[in-house]
Amino acid sequence: MSIKTTISIVLLAMTFLSCSNNKNEKNNLNEIKLLQAEKDSLTAIITQNKTIMKNQMIRSLTFQDGNAENAMNFYLNIFDNSKIINVNRWGKDAPTDEEKIMQATFELDGNLFMCSDSPPIHDWNFTPAVANYIECESESELEMLFTKLSENGKVMMPLNNYGFSQKFGFIEDQFGVSWQLNLK
Structure with a gap:
């Protein structure tokens, strides 16, 4: 059930409960408050997710x-x-x-x-032509990431000065995902 559907059901229930002429009006008010709190929580989750995803390249x-x-x-x-x-x-x-x-x-x-x-097996997989590029703040950070990400993977360019950077490395990790690591 989608969150929008859930919110609609909560609002419908709130309307129904608020219109009933039941002897337990106090119980109905408590139930309405609980439903309102649930609706507010769901609205907050939707808002948070939209904020996280808005204009993000993922x-x-x-x-x-x-x-x-x-x-x-x-x-x-x-x-x-x-x-x-x-x-x-x-x-x-x-x-x-x-x-x-x-x-x-x-x-x-x-x-x-x-x-x-992915359930279907495709004719494609990860490609090194599209890599995650990371600017490292320190040489120790660069070396730690290079060591951990290259473990059971493939080093395509070992850590070195290639002229465009003081220290750079290019690896494919054990899952086939490519990483370019650069020292700022």
Whole structure:
């Protein structure tokens, strides 16, 4: 059931309860207050989600191997100030394994990402031509990210001075996602 449908039902129930001539008018008023609080909570969630998503460019990672949750948790453990915002899972009658991620939204150091486990297998996958580019504040941050992200992955350009940067590295992580790391 969508949030808009839920809010409509709550408002309808509030109208019905407020119009009834029941002896338990005090109970009805309490129920109306509870329904109003629930409506306010749902409205706040909708507003928050719209604010988060408004004018945001979000990286969307589609996993065809069922690794969306593993990748998301891997990234959350590497990047500071990271959190899961929302996770929707495939249900019992889904075209993929139950409980795989239908869509998850998460934040890595202030940057929004989405991921999903795709039921159909496509003719495409991740490409290094589109990479996550990170400006690192320090050499230690750059080296830590490079080490962790390249573990079980593929180094495409080792950390070095390539003329356009004092230190730069390009890797594909163990999930096939590409990362360009640059020292400011």
